[in-house]
Amino acid sequence: MGLLVVNSKHVREGEVILTDNRYAYLQETNNPLTIQTDDVLINGTGIGTIGRCAPYLYEQETLPDNHVTILRTDLLDPVYLSIYLNSLIGWKLT
Structure with missing residues (x-):
């Protein structure tokens, strides 16, 4: 089975x-952590992009x-949470 990779x-x-995503083909015995609707995704690496997030x-x-963290x-509503984390206040907390 192939899933898009974010x-x-x-x-x-x-x-x-x-x-422009790549696919990962998984064996049915694998049980990976997948991204689901209403998750908030956060960049974990990258100069100028670390901490950038989106619902x-x-x-x-x-x-x-391995560069994307699932929250x-x-x-909290995922849209609200991502707006907060992308705000100046959210950046100061991280």
């Missing part, structure tokens, strides 16, 4: 881009590469 260049401020609002299940919570 890497740091796909996570923009407030938006996740699902074009994942697609229905399509995807895989993160999953039921306590």
Whole structure:
């Protein structure tokens, strides 16, 4: 089974881009951590892009590469959370 892979260049401020992605083909015995609707994705590396985040609002299940962190919570709306984390206040907290 092949799933799209989301890497740091796909996570923009407030938006996740699902074009020009590579696919990962998984064996059915693998049980990877997948990106799900309403997750917040955060860039973990990159000069000028570290900390950039966006809500994942697609229905399509995807895989993160090792430069993308998945933040999953039921306590806050993912759009609100990503706007907050991308704000000046959010940058000061990280």
